[in-house]
Amino acid sequence: MNFDKELDARGLSCPLPILKTKKSLNDLTSGQVLKVVATDPGSIKDMQAFANQTGNELLSSSEENKTYVFYMKKK
Amino acid sequence: MDTQTSTIATDSKALDRLITERVDALLDLRLEAKLAALKAARTPSMTIIATKGTLDWAYPPFILSSTAAALGWDVSIFFTFYGLELLKKDLSGLHVSPLGNPAMPMKMPFGPEWFRSLRWNIPNAMQSVIPGFEAFATTMMKKTIKNNGVAPIAELRGLCIEAGVNLIGCQMTVDLFGYKRDDFIPDVKDYVGAATFLPMAKDADVSLFI
Numbered sequence: 239m240n241f242d243k244e245l246d247a248r249g250l251s252c253p254l255p256i257l258k259t260k261k262s263l264n265d266l267t268s269g270q271v272l273k274v275v276a277t278d279p280g281s282i283k284d285m286q287a288f289a290n291q292t293g294n295e296l297l298s299s300s301e302e303n304k305t306y307v308f309y310m311k312k313k
Numbered sequence: 314m315d316t317q318t319s320t321i322a323t324d325s326k327a328l329d330r331l332i333t334e335r336v337d338a339l340l341d342l343r344l345e346a347k348l349a350a351l352k353a354a355r356t357p358s359m360t361i362i363a364t365k366g367t368l369d370w371a372y373p374p375f376i377l378s379s380t381a382a383a384l385g386w387d388v389s390i391f392f393t394f395y396g397l398e399l400l401k402k403d404l405s406g407l408h409v410s411p412l413g414n415p416a417m418p419m420k421m422p423f424g425p426e427w428f429r430s431l432r433w434n435i436p437n438a439m440q441s442v443i444p445g446f447e448a449f450a451t452t453m454m455k456k457t458i459k460n461n462g463v464a465p466i467a468e469l470r471g472l473c474i475e476a477g478v479n480l481i482g483c484q485m486t487v488d489l490f491g492y493k494r495d496d497f498i499p500d501v502k503d504y505v506g507a508a509t510f511l512p513m514a515k516d517a518d519v520s521l522f523i
Contacts, residue, residue: 249462253380257472260383278462291384 239298239309241273242266248277248305255281256288259310263294266312271297274308281306358387359519360510366398368407368454368466369417373523374399375469381519382476389517390473391510393483396523397490400482400497404467408451412440422456474500481505 245262247255255276262272274285282299285308289296297309359381363374374396378388392400398407411417419433440446458465464472474480482497484504494504503509514520 251462251464253376253383254462254464257379257383257476260476288384 242270244273246275248275251278252280256284263312268312270312272310276306356387358517360514360517361390362522363390363392363396363399364394366395368409371399371407371466375473378478379469379472379476382478389479389481389513391481393486397486397492400501402498408447409454410447411450412437422453422460
């Protein structure tokens with residue numbers, strides 16, 4: 239999937255992946271896509287909840303070897 | 314009353330009833346749509362009363378506040394009693410005490426897996442007489458926090474400030490414990506009393522006492 243910016247949130251625990259995602263989205267313009275890589279297992283549910291609350295679109299979320307990859311499209 | 318007047322009166326009553334029915338039906342529909350629109354446009358808000366000044370209890374207010382701010386909520390934290398410690402310029406004095414804190418898992422943040430998983434049940438009587446036990450426990454807790462990628466309190470607080478969380482100090486406890494305003498970070502928005510905080514809490518969607 240194409241993306242405009244990547245955030246490496248590996249090794250960070252709640253709530254840092256969410257806070258850094260929010261910060262990274264600030265640097266993007268509407269419609270651009272942020273890729274987030276995280277290792278916090280809580281981030282799967284939290285990223286979805288963040289997207290629901292903020293109106294940014296979670297395009298996909300996947301897991302591989304305990305690493306979680308999210309693609310978030312800025313509102 | 315002649316026949317004509319009587320007919321007009323009956324018609325008028327029937328008309329009134331019809332209008333009322335129609336208006337009620339429309340009002341229900343419009344009100345629902347209007348309330349939904351208002352709810353969607355409204356910024357959620359949260360107020361927290363932070364009363365604890367230990368390293369462990371410093372986390373909940375700052376974690377919840379920074380996250381709520383990231384979700385776009387308006388957040389205010391009212392720091393009172395020992396919670397004022399969390400507003401100090403220097404946070405290195407935050408400690409955690411396992412004494413009288415029986416739910417706190419006492420585990421070592423280093424060594425092989427089997428050693429880390431051991432739970433050290435040290436009786437209160439011993440904890441209280443071993444010099445430096447609290448300092449030791451605090452060091453271990455800080456190490457555990459770091460190992461798990463959990464942010465230090467100073468960083469979380471900084472993120473809260475950056476995200477526009479309102480930090481408010483309780484004036485009464487500042488005076489009570491003899492603090493000076495200079496002890497606290499300049500980002501504290503105001504020092505107020507209960508009468509100022511309560512109306513904020515009344516209008517908040519989430520209000521917590523920590």
